[in-house]
Amino acid sequence: xxxxxxxxxxxxxxxxxxxxxxxxxxxxxxxxxxxxxxxxxxxxxxxxxxxxxxxxxxxxxxxxxxxxxxxxxxxxxxxxxxxxxxxxxxxxxxxxxxxxxxxxxxxxxxxxxxxxxxxxxxxxxxxxxxxxxxxxxxxxxxxxxxxxxxxxxxxxxxxxxxxxxxxxxxxxxxxxxxxxxxxxxxxxxxxxxxxxxxxxxxxxxxxxxxxxxxxxxxxxxxxxxxxxxxxxxxxxxxxxxxxxxxxxxxxxxxxxxxxxxxxxxxxxxxxxxxxxxxxxxxxxxxxxxxxxxxxxxxxxxxxxxxxxxxxxxxxxxxxxxxxxxxxxxxxxxxxxxxxxxxxxxxxxxxxxxxxxxxxxxxxxxxxxxx
Amino acid sequence: xxxxxxxxxxxxxxxxxxxxxxxxxxxxxxxxxxxxxxxxxxxxxxxxxxxxxxxxxxxxxxxxxxxxxxxxxxxxxxxxxxxxxxxxxxxxxxxxxxxxxxxxxxxxxxxxxxxxxxxxxxxxxxxxxxxxxxxxxxxxxxxxxxxxxxxxxxxxxxxxxxxxxxxxxxxxxxxxxxxxxxxxxxxxxxxxxxxxxxxxxxxxxxxxxxxxxxxxxxxxxxxxxxxxxxxxxxxxxxxxxxxxxxxxxxxxxxxxxxxxxxxxxxxxxxxxxxxxxxxxxxxxxxxxxxxxxxxxxxxxxxxxxxxxxxxxxxxxxxxxxxxxxxxxxxxxxxxxxxxxxxxxxxxxxxxxxxxxxxxxxxxxxxxxxxxxxxxxxxxxxxxxxxxxxxxxxxxxxxxxxxxxxxxxxxxxxxxxxxxxxxxxxxxxxxxxxxxxx
Numbered sequence: 001x002x003x004x005x006x007x008x009x010x011x012x013x014x015x016x017x018x019x020x021x022x023x024x025x026x027x028x029x030x031x032x033x034x035x036x037x038x039x040x041x042x043x044x045x046x047x048x049x050x051x052x053x054x055x056x057x058x059x060x061x062x063x064x065x066x067x068x069x070x071x072x073x074x075x076x077x078x079x080x081x082x083x084x085x086x087x088x089x090x091x092x093x094x095x096x097x098x099x100x101x102x103x104x105x106x107x108x109x110x111x112x113x114x115x116x117x118x119x120x121x122x123x124x125x126x127x128x129x130x131x132x133x134x135x136x137x138x139x140x141x142x143x144x145x146x147x148x149x150x151x152x153x154x155x156x157x158x159x160x161x162x163x164x165x166x167x168x169x170x171x172x173x174x175x176x177x178x179x180x181x182x183x184x185x186x187x188x189x190x191x192x193x194x195x196x197x198x199x200x201x202x203x204x205x206x207x208x209x210x211x212x213x214x215x216x217x218x219x220x221x222x223x224x225x226x227x228x229x230x231x232x233x234x235x236x237x238x239x240x241x242x243x244x245x246x247x248x249x250x251x252x253x254x255x256x257x258x259x260x261x262x263x264x265x266x267x268x269x270x271x272x273x274x275x276x277x278x279x280x281x282x283x284x285x286x287x288x289x290x291x292x293x294x295x296x297x298x299x300x301x302x303x304x305x306x307x308x309x310x311x312x313x314x315x316x317x318x319x320x321x322x323x324x325x326x327x328x329x330x331x332x333x334x335x336x337x338x339x340x341x342x343x344x345x346x347x348x349x350x351x352x353x354x355x356x357x358x359x360x361x362x363x364x365x366x367x368x369x370x
Numbered sequence: 371x372x373x374x375x376x377x378x379x380x381x382x383x384x385x386x387x388x389x390x391x392x393x394x395x396x397x398x399x400x401x402x403x404x405x406x407x408x409x410x411x412x413x414x415x416x417x418x419x420x421x422x423x424x425x426x427x428x429x430x431x432x433x434x435x436x437x438x439x440x441x442x443x444x445x446x447x448x449x450x451x452x453x454x455x456x457x458x459x460x461x462x463x464x465x466x467x468x469x470x471x472x473x474x475x476x477x478x479x480x481x482x483x484x485x486x487x488x489x490x491x492x493x494x495x496x497x498x499x500x501x502x503x504x505x506x507x508x509x510x511x512x513x514x515x516x517x518x519x520x521x522x523x524x525x526x527x528x529x530x531x532x533x534x535x536x537x538x539x540x541x542x543x544x545x546x547x548x549x550x551x552x553x554x555x556x557x558x559x560x561x562x563x564x565x566x567x568x569x570x571x572x573x574x575x576x577x578x579x580x581x582x583x584x585x586x587x588x589x590x591x592x593x594x595x596x597x598x599x600x601x602x603x604x605x606x607x608x609x610x611x612x613x614x615x616x617x618x619x620x621x622x623x624x625x626x627x628x629x630x631x632x633x634x635x636x637x638x639x640x641x642x643x644x645x646x647x648x649x650x651x652x653x654x655x656x657x658x659x660x661x662x663x664x665x666x667x668x669x670x671x672x673x674x675x676x677x678x679x680x681x682x683x684x685x686x687x688x689x690x691x692x693x694x695x696x697x698x699x700x701x702x703x704x705x706x707x708x709x710x711x712x713x714x715x716x717x718x719x720x721x722x723x724x725x726x727x728x729x730x731x732x733x734x735x736x737x738x739x740x741x742x743x744x745x746x747x748x749x750x751x752x753x754x755x756x757x758x759x760x761x762x763x764x765x766x767x768x769x770x771x772x773x774x775x776x777x778x779x780x781x782x783x784x785x786x787x788x789x790x791x792x793x794x795x796x797x798x799x800x801x802x803x804x805x806x807x
Contacts, residue, residue, distance in 0.1 A: 062591055063591065065590075084586065084590050090616075090619060090623075092619070094613045095613055095617050095619075096620065097575070098572070098575020098578065098579060098613065098617070099576075099579035099582050101575070101579060102578060102579020102580045102581075102583070103579040103580070103586070104579070105564060105579070106514070106580050106583040108583050125572060126575065126576075129567075129569060129572060130567070130572060135777055135779065135780055136550060137547060137550055137555045137566075138550075138557035139550045139551070139773075139777055140776070141557060141558070141559040142559050142564075174778050175779065177779070198779075198780035199779045199780050199781055
């Protein structure tokens with residue numbers, strides 16, 4: 001891994017982000033080998049995975065339609081499905097999200113796309129009050145088969161108002177299902193499941209992994225492939241410490257696990273996939289096996305996903321813990337713009353490694369990341 | 371400004387709003403013997419609030435000619451048979467019964483609230499019955515009505531049984547939402563009533579979505595003849611909210627079959643419309659987005675019905691949305707918890723004199739459509755219906771404890787519903803990891 005980096009550096013690529021990207025890509029290939037896809041010849045970017053999933057679902061069910069800003073630029077699907085099914089809207093999140101919810105009440109299956117979930121805050125009243133709560137308020141008479149999708153979390157240097165992670169906010173709301181895929185196969189399977197699901201689903205993607213390639217199994221290419229909502233995936237088996245993560249952080253956790261493996265710590269990495277409902281049985285079973293837990297997320301620390309997972313473990317598996325639960329989160333500040341500050345505000349691989357070592361009682365003194 | 375000149379100026383403005391359509395429809399027309407009051411504009415912008423005096427009431431000279439035609443065309447003719455009247459006897463009785471049901475029901479709600487049978491937020495509709503009856507009685511069952519928290523009467527007009535509405539208010543299991551919604555959240559899939567949104571403006575995009583679905587069903591799903599329209603009811607306070615304007619834009623942009631009905635009762639809780647709005651004439655906001663904006667006297671059910679007829683037909687033909695501003699008034703406070711101290715007694719008295727039920731009654735009797743006895747019989751029947759609803763609700767059980775956790779999700783297991791309609795995870799061949807069909 002390091003030799004690759006040195007070669008890249010020598011080739012004049014000194015940009016930190018580009019380096020990170022390449023490291024991640026080479027790790028993705030490494031993890032593919034770890035997952036044992038012996039026959040996986042096909043690779044797909046997350047973007048392609050999402051597009052193909054949408055394409056197939058729209059072809060299969062004429063009630064599915066896409067709505068959002070600039071979705072018409074959508075890789076030629078506009079030409080295929082026409083403007084009635086790929087609806088370009090004005091910049092009116094509250095309005096068009098409400099329109100989507102109203103359409104869902106009456107039996108259509110909208111996929112409402114937000115440019116980023118930050119903009120969805122203008123529509124959050126409809127996501128929560130009109131969509132999430134409706135099945136309950138109407139005592140099961142009116143269900144809302146809608147999907148809200150878009151990039152979530154930090155991108156690169158986009159500043160405070162474009163970088164928030166909303167997993168914890170949506171994850172706390174009963175009536176919503178919240179999904180956060182990582183790989184292409186996750187993205188494909190979960191998006192298909194989300195579109196077919198009769199309940200409102202918040203589908204949190206990530207800007208920075210749209211272009212990342214992952215191997216996909218032959219099953220995943222089938223048009224009826226979908227992943228169950230509410231089940232986490234064990235990306236890497238281990239026995240010393242459990243690391244839970246979702247979305248981009250899964251990649252970082254896998255890389256951290258590689259580093260830890262060299263130091264003799266076998267980390268089990270769980271890709272949550274589903275923030276709500278949270279797969280508590282899988283996480284608990286893993287912690288009962290390893291006795292240690294590190295949760296990783298990109299969002300703000302207070303009331304975050306890690307807090308919920310930690311509490312779940314304390315409630316169900318307290319006796320199995322050999323060390324306090326650690327949570328790695330984004331910094332408790334709005335996202336700064338400067339590249340070095342941004343790096344400090346987000347979890348890095350070193351943070352995960354250090355936390356894992358701490359819970360294994362093999363800590364090095366804490367030092368601020370440079 | 372004298373009342374007379376104001377009324378003529380207002381009819382001119384109304385004609386201008388439906389410029390593309392027959393202007394005749396928007397005028398008020400009734401036999402001279404009726405005591406229906408004319409334009410209410412003089413009452414609106416009188417000394418009660420000086421800030422609105424002269425706010426844009428100048429008639430446009432261009433349409434003066436059209437106005438003259440309007441007045442001439444609709445000269446009422448006295449008739450013995452009633453065939454030139456605005457409604458038939460059956461229609462009249464239907465309208466009367468619906469309005470009386472709304473009034474009696476709401477009065478009973480107040481009684482029940484003060485006796486502790488109903489709780490929380492309850493918003494009553496007394497005084498505004500003409501708007502609900504005028505619009506909803508023209509709709510089919512498949513048409514949708516989207517309302518706000520002031521939704522009891524919309525539910526009743528749309529056909530939800532009074533028993534179910536009363537039970538819902540009492541929080542009983544037999545309510546239309548099994549007690550889980552309450553006063554502000556009346557929903558009925560069967561009657562296509564999306565009754566209840568607590569946030570103002572929240573229902574408007576939903577209604578626009580319902581209209582979008584109607585159009586989608588016709589054009590994409592090729593359901594022939596699907597011409598369902600949606601009527602969205604909301605108040606004057608909502609007309610300053612961003613979502614309202616977003617939806618006016620999109621509804622007109624995509625020519626959706628929707629009618630935006632503003633129940634302008636001049637007060638948003640305790641905030642006077644005239645103090646909150648830069649241009650208080652809401653109907654004008656329609657043409658700003660390219661759709662007709664109509665202003666109608668909302669205390670007169672026949673006028674509302676005429677306007678509604680045209681707006682609904684427009685929508686059914688695919689010509690797009692209409693914005694209808696109904697001037698109306700609520701006789702009670704904003705909610706039952708509102709002491710209603712901010713409104714002048716003079717204003718209240720003025721509108722009480724224009725009670726829509728009394729007015730319709732007077733019209734029908736004076737045109738010899740019905741007899742007093744028939745109307746009294748309806749009054750009695752409605753009293754019985756409401757009493758029965760209360761007894762039914764009283765006798766119904768509260769929801770069982772198990773209902774607390776039910777219905778959060780349509781598919782609680784999260785694994786999806788397979789093609790046979792059952793939960794996938796109940797399929798014995800279901801394997802974890804990847805679900806195959």
